[in-house]
Amino acid sequence: xxxxxxxxxxxxxxxxxxxxxxxxxxxxxxxxxxxxxxxxxxxxxxxxxxxxxxxxxxxxxxxxxxxxxxxxxxxxxxxxxxxxxxxxxxxxxxxxxxxxxxxxxxxxxxxxxxxxxxxxxxxxxxxxxxxxxxxxxxxxxxxxx
Amino acid sequence: xxxxxxxxxxxxxxxxxxxxxxxxxxxxxxxxxxxxxxxxxxxxxxxxxxxxxxxxxxxxxxxxxxxxxxxxxxxxxxxxxxxxxxxxxxxxxxxxxxxxxxxxxxxxxxxxxxxxxxxxxxxxxxxxxxxxxxxxxxxxxxxxx
DNA sequence: ATTAAATAAGAATAAATAGTCTTAAATATG
DNA sequence: CATATTTAAGACTATTTATTCTTATTTAAT
Ligand code: SF4
Ligand code: SF4
Numbered sequence: 425x426x427x428x429x430x431x432x433x434x435x436x437x438x439x440x441x442x443x444x445x446x447x448x449x450x451x452x453x454x455x456x457x458x459x460x461x462x463x464x465x466x467x468x469x470x471x472x473x474x475x476x477x478x479x480x481x482x483x484x485x486x487x488x489x490x491x492x493x494x495x496x497x498x499x500x501x502x503x504x505x506x507x508x509x510x511x512x513x514x515x516x517x518x519x520x521x522x523x524x525x526x527x528x529x530x531x532x533x534x535x536x537x538x539x540x541x542x543x544x545x546x547x548x549x550x551x552x553x554x555x556x557x558x559x560x561x562x563x564x565x566x567x568x569x
Numbered sequence: 570x571x572x573x574x575x576x577x578x579x580x581x582x583x584x585x586x587x588x589x590x591x592x593x594x595x596x597x598x599x600x601x602x603x604x605x606x607x608x609x610x611x612x613x614x615x616x617x618x619x620x621x622x623x624x625x626x627x628x629x630x631x632x633x634x635x636x637x638x639x640x641x642x643x644x645x646x647x648x649x650x651x652x653x654x655x656x657x658x659x660x661x662x663x664x665x666x667x668x669x670x671x672x673x674x675x676x677x678x679x680x681x682x683x684x685x686x687x688x689x690x691x692x693x694x695x696x697x698x699x700x701x702x703x704x705x706x707x708x709x710x711x712x713x714x
Numbered sequence: 715a716t717t718a719a720a721t722a723a724g725a726a727t728a729a730a731t732a733g734t735c736t737t738a739a740a741t742a743t744g
Numbered sequence: 745c746a747t748a749t750t751t752a753a754g755a756c757t758a759t760t761t762a763t764t765c766t767t768a769t770t771t772a773a774t
Binding site: 596598599600614615617618621628629630631632633634635636 | 748749750751752753754
C-alpha cells in the first residue's frame with residue numbers, strides 16, 4: 425500500500441530533521457540535511473525547490489545560505505507538505521478508477537473509500553511538524569538509527 | 570492517494586462484472602469481459618493469468634472456454650484479490666519509507682499508520698465479491714454508466 | 715574583482731509500471 | 745485431420761516516476 429511517492433517521503437523526512445534539529449534563525453544547508461538523512465543531495469534539492477515555491481520553505485543562496493521554514497513548525501501540517509508534493513487532487517483519488525464516475529450513483533466501494541480518505545486527510549491536517557518533532561526529541565520515536 | 574495499481578483496479582472491476590453477471594456454470598470469455606468493462610483485452614488476460622495462478626479463477630482454453638470463479642463469490646474477499654495482484658507484502662508498507670526501520674522504537678507516524686493499514690486490511694478482508702455484486706444488482710450502486 | 719559556497723533550473727538517464735503484440739498451446743467441432 | 749476459438753507465455757514498447765548530472769545564478773568574503 426504505497427500511499428506516498430518517494431518525493432513526499434523524502435520531503436517529510438527532511439523537514440522533520442530540520443524541525444528536530446533547529447538552527448536558530450540560520451539557514452540550514454541542503455547538503456547537511458541530505459548527508460544526515462542519507463538522501464541524494466540533488467533529489468532533495470529538487471524536492472525543496474517545490475516546497476519553497478509552495479511557501480513552506482524559504483531559501484537563500486550563497487555562503488551560509490540554505491533553507492529555513494517559512495512558517496512556524498506548529499503551523500506546518502503534514503497535509504500542507506503532502507498537497508504541495510503530491511498535488512492538490514491527492515484526496516480526490518478513486519479506489520477503483522472507474523471512468524466517468526458519478527457520485528450520484530457511486531461504485532460499490534465508494535462509501536468505504538470516502539471515509540478512509542477523510543480519516544487520512546483529517547489526520548494529516550491535524551498533525552504538525554512540531555508535534556512529530558517533539559516525539560523525536562522526547563526520544564519516544566526515532567528518525568533513523 | 571493512489572492505493573492500488575492499475576492491475577488491481579482492473580482486476581477487481583472485471584471480477585465484479587463476472588459476479589454481477591453470472592453465467593451458470595459456464596466459462597465467460599475474457600474478450601466479453603474486456604469489451605463490456607472497456608478494458609484492454611491483452612492486459613486483462615495478463616491480469617487474469619495472475620488470478621488463475623493464485624487460485625481465484627479457473628480457466629479453460631478453446632471454443633466456449635474462458636474464465637470462471639474458482640470459489641464461490643461469497644468466499645472471495647477483496648483482500649484475496651489485492652494480495653494476489655499487489656503481492657503479499659502489501660500491508661507491510663511503511664508510510665515514510667525509512668531504511669532500517671525498527672518497530673522497537675518506530676518513527677513518529679507509525680502509530681497512526683499501523684491503525685490506518687489495519688482498518689483497510691480489515692475492510693478488505695470482510696468484503697466479499699458477492700457483497701459488492703449484490704449492491705450492484707440492487708442498483709444501489711453501479712459498475713459503469 | 716575573484717573566488718568559493720550555496721540554491722535554481724532543467725536536461726539526461728535509469729528504473730518501475732502500464733500496456734501492446736506475437737507466437738504457442740489447448741480444445742471443440744465438422 | 746483441419747479449422748476456429750480461446751487462454752498462456754513472454755517479448756516488446758510506452759509512459760510515468762525516480763534519480764543523477766550539468767550549467768546558471770546569487771551571495772559573502774577577501
Ligand atoms: S464512486 Fe467509486 S469510482 Fe467513483 S470515486 Fe468513489 S470509489 Fe471511485
Ligand atoms: S515505524 Fe515508521 S518507518 Fe517503520 S514501518 Fe512504521 S511508519 Fe514506517
